[in-house]
Structures are given as C-alpha cells and as structure tokens.
Amino acid sequence: METLNNNNNSDNSEIKLLANRLDIHRYSEVPKYYVQPQESRPDKVMVKNDSIPIINLGGHDRAHIINQLLKASQEYGLFQVINHGVSKKLMDETLNVFKEFHAMPAEEKKIQCSKDPDGKFKIYTKNMNYWPDKPHKYREIVGEYTRELHALAHKILELLGEGLGVAPKYIYNKMGEDPTIVAQHYPACPDPSVTLGIPKHRDPSLVTILLQEEQVQGLHLEKDGQWIAVDPIPNAFVVNIGFILQLMTNGKVVGGIHRAVTNSKTARTSVVYLIYPSPKAIIKPAEEFVNEKTPTLGKFMNFEDFHAYYVKNGMKIEEEYFKIKP
Ligand code: OGA
Numbered sequence: 640m641e642t643l644n645n646n647n648n649s650d651n652s653e654i655k656l657l658a659n660r661l662d663i664h665r666y667s668e669v670p671k672y673y674v675q676p677q678e679s680r681p682d683k684v685m686v687k688n689d690s691i692p693i694i695n696l697g698g699h700d701r702a703h704i705i706n707q708l709l710k711a712s713q714e715y716g717l718f719q720v721i722n723h724g725v726s727k728k729l730m731d732e733t734l735n736v737f738k739e740f741h742a743m744p745a746e747e748k749k750i751q752c753s754k755d756p757d758g759k760f761k762i763y764t765k766n767m768n769y770w771p772d773k774p775h776k777y778r779e780i781v782g783e784y785t786r787e788l789h790a791l792a793h794k795i796l797e798l799l800g801e802g803l804g805v806a807p808k809y810i811y812n813k814m815g816e817d818p819t820i821v822a823q824h825y826p827a828c829p830d831p832s833v834t835l836g837i838p839k840h841r842d843p844s845l846v847t848i849l850l851q852e853e854q855v856q857g858l859h860l861e862k863d864g865q866w867i868a869v870d871p872i873p874n875a876f877v878v879n880i881g882f883i884l885q886l887m888t889n890g891k892v893v894g895g896i897h898r899a900v901t902n903s904k905t906a907r908t909s910v911v912y913l914i915y916p917s918p919k920a921i922i923k924p925a926e927e928f929v930n931e932k933t934p935t936l937g938k939f940m941n942f943e944d945f946h947a948y949y950v951k952n953g954m955k956i957e958e959e960y961f962k963i964k965p
Pocket residue numbers: 821823837842849851857858897898899909911
C-alpha cells in the first residue's frame with residue numbers, strides 16, 4: 640500500500656487527510672488540521688445524482704462494448720463495469736482481507752509496513768517477501784487479485800486502443816508489470832461536511848480499477864463543474880481513466896477528476912489498483928493524435944520521473960508540465 644500525496648492544497652499545506660489515519664475515532668470533533676478551506680468542503684458543492692455509465696463487458700457485441708468504453712472515457716473519464724470476469728468470491732475476499740488489515744493494531748501494521756526496504760507500506764513489487772504476511776491469507780488473496788486485475792486492465796486497454804484506432808499494442812505495451820495497490824480506509828468522521836477523505840485529483844495511472852464496498856458510498860466524480868456520486872453497484876468495478884492515458888492520447892480520452900468523502904456512521908474501505916506504465920516508458924502522445932490542430936504540449940519524461948514529480952506536487956503537474964488547466 641502506498642499513500643499518494645494528494646494533499647496538494649496550495650493555500651494550506653497543513654491540512655491532513657482522513658484516509659489512512661488510524662486515530663480519528665478517538666475524536667468527537669474534527670481536529671483542526673483535517674479541516675479543509677471553505678471552497679473545497681463537500682457541503683459547498685451540489686452533489687448531483689447523474690448516472691455514471693455502466694458497461695457490460697460480458698456481451699458478445701465487441702463493437703458495441705468498444706463504443707461504450709470510448710464514449711464513457713471521453714465524456715466522463717470514469718465508468719463502472721459489470722460481467723468483467725472476476726469472481727464475486729475473489730472480490731469479497733479481497734475487500735475483507737484489507738478490512739482485516741486495517742483492523743489490526745497500529746503496531747502490527749507498522750511491522751508489516753517495515754518489510755519494504757523503503758518502509759513505505761506499499762506493494763510495488765512482485766517480490767512477495769515484502770508483502771504483508773498478516774492477515775494470514777493476505778499474500779494468497781492479494782496475489783490472485785493482482786493477477787486477475789492485471790488481465791482485466793489489459794483487456795480494457797486493448798478494447799480502448801482498438802476504439803481509438805491507435806497502433807496495436809501501443810497503449811498496453813506500456814503497462815508495467817508490478818502491481819500497485821492502495822488500500823484506502825476512511826474512518827467514520829465526526830463532521831464529514833468540513834473535510835475530505837481524498838481531495839480532487841486525477842490518478843497518475845493509465846487506468847485505475849477501484850473496488851468499493853456495496854453498502855457505503857463515498858466516491859464522487861466531477862463532470863461539467865458538478866459532483867456526481869458514484870453509487871456502488873453489486874459486483875462492479877469502478878474504472879477510472881488516468882492522467883497518463885489522457886496524455887498518451889493527447890486528450891482523446893480524459894482522466895476522471897474524482898475525490899472521496901467520509902460519513903459519520905460507517906468506515907469505508909476501497910481497494911485501488913493503479914495500472915502504471917513501466918518505469919522507463921516515455922510518457923508522450925501516440926503520433927496518431929498529434930497534428931497541427933492538436934500539437935503536443937509540454938515536455939515528456941519517463942514514468943519514474945513523472946511519478947516522483949506527481950508525488951511531490953500532485954495535480955500541479957498538469958499545469959506546469961502539460962499546460963492543462965484542471
Ligand atoms: C485514490 C482514490 C477513491 C476511493 O486512491 O486515488 O481516488 O474511493 N480513491 O477510495
């Protein structure tokens with residue numbers, strides 16, 4: 640697990656995020672450093688219940704699936720998929736193992752985290768020795784989950800690539816092999832209206848596949864200046880187009896801008912599988928998407944450098960390096 644530094648609010652760098660904090664349940668009100676400035680608080684924007692596209696990946700009409708994927712990636716940058724081929728059992732087991740993980744005492748979690756030489760509490764590697772070995776079935780379940788999700792991401796990128804008319808394999812050839820999972824945990828919060836689980840951002844990925852609990856809502860997508868709640872549907876994954884894919888297609892598809900809010904009753908856990916390019920892959924648009932009308936913007940770097948920059952500066956990378964206004 641890795642905690643992305645999405646805390647990039649320029650006017651108050653002291654604001655902390657609720658996600659992954661272990662101690663919040665001890666408070667009867669929100670500690671000051673978690674309080675967001677007025678303009679980013681969730682109570683200051685209307686949450687609209689528009690519907691996020693739902694795409695059935697199990698259908699037989701390939702052209703229809705491709706069209707739907709393309710449209711959703713262009714208009715929303717985020718959608719849900721059903722009949723995706725991953726079993727309900729594995730989805731439940733994965734959520735449960737991460738819930739169990741977060742329920743362990745802080746001391747135990749620290750031990751699990753220090754297995755990684757960077758001490759960063761993350762799964763970045765195929766070397767399972769660095770993965771937590773508690774809960775008991777962690778490696779087995781998370782290992783299977785990462786394999787299946789890698790295949791699902793591959794399939795989605797292949798279909799999207801076909802729809803975009805990009806040279807075969809251009810996009811999914813860039814996929815890195817190391818699984819990157821962020822298991823988010825948002826404790827119940829005394830006053831969800833003044834804080835956020837994660838502030839708005841685009842993911843620094845090609846594509847992100849998110850597994851959320853069926854009973855607890857919390858994810859929002861920004862579209863046309865309004866927030867839309869991404870209501871959980873049974874057996875579905877949320878698929879989020881990442882900023883990297885937006886760059887590689889020169890804006891033909893857009894990265895979904897999203898955030899997570901908390902609630903006062905229940906904790907929420909989500910499992911976020913980020914499909915990153917391989918570290919040395921150069922992040923630049925495919926030639927098909929570059930012409931006089933849509934020239935390339937910014938300067939290009941390999942993914943390793945891109946990610947380091949993102950972790951430090953968050954969404955500022957969009958403006959500073961790629962001249963995209965968030
Ligand atoms: C993320 C993210 C949303 C959620 O981890 O990048 O956007 O619902 N998480 O946990």
